[in-house]
Amino acid sequence: MTATQAPRGSYWITTFGCQMNKADSERMAGILESMGYSAADDEHGADLVLYNTCTIRDNAEQKVYSYLGRQAQRKRTNPNLTLVVAGCVAQQEGESLLRRVPELDLVMGPQHANRLDVLLAQVEQGQQVVATEEHHILEDITTARRDSTICGWVNVIYGCNERCTYCVVPSVRGREQSRLPQAIKLEMEGLAAQGFKEITLLGQNIDAYGRDLPGITPEGRRQHTLTDLLHHVHNVEGIERIRFATSHPRYFTERLIDACADLDKVCEHFHIPFQSGDDEVLRAMARGYTVDRYRRIIERIRERMPDASLSADVIVAFPGETDTQYRRTLELIEEIGFDQVNTAAYSPRPNTPAADWPNQLSEDVKVERLRELNALVEQKAKERSARYAGRTEQILVEGLNPKDPAQVMGRTRTNRLTFFPGTRADGSAIQAGELVDVVIEQVRAFSLSGKLA
Ligand code: SF4
CATH class of the missing domain: 2.40.50 (OB fold (Dihydrolipoamide Acetyltransferase, E2P))
Structure with missing residues (x-):
C-alpha cells in the first residue's frame, strides 16, 4: 500500500503487554493511517477502536473484557463503530471472543498484523472476521507510525520455536520467521532518514535469528545469525545506537559478546532473562540451560565490557518451587547485581503445560515471594546506580x-x-x-x- 486514501474517520489503539505488541500496534497504526484513518483524541469518540491484547497477565485479559464491554454498549447506538481485538487474547480465544462479545467486527492474531487492511476490507463488506490461522508473515510493506521519533523498534524475527512450559507465545505467535538482513537494513535506513537515532532489534527469542534462513558459510556455520546481522546493519548512517532484545541464555554466544564489544554503536546493555536461579526449576520450565551456563555468559560479558548493564526477567512461585529453590533465585540476583529485573509471580496461562500441573503454589506464597524479590531487586538497582555518581x-x-x-x-x-x-x-x-x-x-x-x- 503506497497511496494515502480518502479520509475514513478516526482510530484509537490501546496496547497491552510486551514490546512485540507495541511494535505490532505501531505497524497497525501505520496501516490505518495509509488507509485514510487519523488518530482520535479520545477512545470513546473514535470510529475504529482496536485493542491489541496480551495474555501474559490475567489482569490484562480482564481489562480487555471490561474495555470491550463499554465499547460494545457504544456500538449498540452507533453501528458504524468498528471494533477490533488483535494480539494474543484474540489468537487464543478466537471464535469464542465473538460469542462473548458479538458486537466485535474483527478478531485477529498477532501474525495477521501486517494484513489489517485486507481484513478491514472484509469487514467493510459486512463480514465478521476471525483471522487466527497460522499465517506466513509478509515482509513489512507498511510504514509504522512510531510513538517516539528518536528511538524505534525493528522486528527481525517473529514467533518462537521454544517450548517453555509457562509461555503462550509459541501457540499465539507461531513458528520462527526471520526477516532478511537486506529488508531489516532497508527499514533502518528509512528510519534514519526520518531522524531516528536509536534502533532496538526485536524478537521474542532474538538469538534464534536466522536459523530458519538458508545458507552455510565456508567455515561450516550458519550464514545468518544475530551476530552477522549486527555487523550487517552497523553502518547505517544516522543511527547512533543499536540495542536488541530478548536474549535467550541457551543460544547466547561468545561471538555475539565479542561483536557487542567491538561494534561501537551496539550499546553495553544486555537483557537476558534467567527466570530461575535453580537448575531443577529451569528444567521444569524447559529453558534448556543451567545456572552455571548463565553465570559464564555474564562473566564473559563483564570480561569484555566491565561497565555493561544487565537486566533480566524472573518468575517466582513456579509450580512446585520450594523455598530453597526460590532462595537460589534471590542468591543469583545478589551475586550478579542486576541493574534491573522484571519480576513476576507465576500465573497459569491457558494452553500451556505448567497450567495443568497439580503442584500450583498458593496466592499467599506468590505475594510473599514477589514482595521479598522486588525489595532485593530495588536494593541491587540502587547499588548499581551508585556507580554513576559524579560520572x-x-x-x-x-x-x-x-x-x-x-x-x-x-x-x-x-x-x-x-x-x-x-x-x-x-x-x-x-x-x-x-x-x-x-x-x-x-x-x-x-x-x-x-x-x-
Ligand atoms: S523463549 Fe520461551 S518464554 Fe520466550 S517466547 Fe519462546 S517459549 Fe516463550
Whole structure:
C-alpha cells in the first residue's frame, strides 16, 4: 500500500503487554493511517477502536473484557463503530471472543498484523472476521507510525520455536520467521532518514535469528545469525545506537559478546532473562540451560565490557518451587547485581503445560515471594546506580520530562533513564535526538539526574 486514501474517520489503539505488541500496534497504526484513518483524541469518540491484547497477565485479559464491554454498549447506538481485538487474547480465544462479545467486527492474531487492511476490507463488506490461522508473515510493506521519533523498534524475527512450559507465545505467535538482513537494513535506513537515532532489534527469542534462513558459510556455520546481522546493519548512517532484545541464555554466544564489544554503536546493555536461579526449576520450565551456563555468559560479558548493564526477567512461585529453590533465585540476583529485573509471580496461562500441573503454589506464597524479590531487586538497582555518581555519561535526548517541562530526558548507553535541565547556558533549548554529555549528580534505583557537562 503506497497511496494515502480518502479520509475514513478516526482510530484509537490501546496496547497491552510486551514490546512485540507495541511494535505490532505501531505497524497497525501505520496501516490505518495509509488507509485514510487519523488518530482520535479520545477512545470513546473514535470510529475504529482496536485493542491489541496480551495474555501474559490475567489482569490484562480482564481489562480487555471490561474495555470491550463499554465499547460494545457504544456500538449498540452507533453501528458504524468498528471494533477490533488483535494480539494474543484474540489468537487464543478466537471464535469464542465473538460469542462473548458479538458486537466485535474483527478478531485477529498477532501474525495477521501486517494484513489489517485486507481484513478491514472484509469487514467493510459486512463480514465478521476471525483471522487466527497460522499465517506466513509478509515482509513489512507498511510504514509504522512510531510513538517516539528518536528511538524505534525493528522486528527481525517473529514467533518462537521454544517450548517453555509457562509461555503462550509459541501457540499465539507461531513458528520462527526471520526477516532478511537486506529488508531489516532497508527499514533502518528509512528510519534514519526520518531522524531516528536509536534502533532496538526485536524478537521474542532474538538469538534464534536466522536459523530458519538458508545458507552455510565456508567455515561450516550458519550464514545468518544475530551476530552477522549486527555487523550487517552497523553502518547505517544516522543511527547512533543499536540495542536488541530478548536474549535467550541457551543460544547466547561468545561471538555475539565479542561483536557487542567491538561494534561501537551496539550499546553495553544486555537483557537476558534467567527466570530461575535453580537448575531443577529451569528444567521444569524447559529453558534448556543451567545456572552455571548463565553465570559464564555474564562473566564473559563483564570480561569484555566491565561497565555493561544487565537486566533480566524472573518468575517466582513456579509450580512446585520450594523455598530453597526460590532462595537460589534471590542468591543469583545478589551475586550478579542486576541493574534491573522484571519480576513476576507465576500465573497459569491457558494452553500451556505448567497450567495443568497439580503442584500450583498458593496466592499467599506468590505475594510473599514477589514482595521479598522486588525489595532485593530495588536494593541491587540502587547499588548499581551508585556507580554513576559524579560520572559524565553520554545521553541520547528523547524529549521533555513529562513531569517537569523545564527538563529533558534521555538514556545512557547502558539504558538508565536520565533527567537534566533542558536549556544551555546561552539559553538555547536542547532538542530531542541530540547526543549530549551529562554530569550525574543524583542517583536513584532506576533513574539519574544531572546537568550538562
Ligand atoms: S523463549 Fe520461551 S518464554 Fe520466550 S517466547 Fe519462546 S517459549 Fe516463550
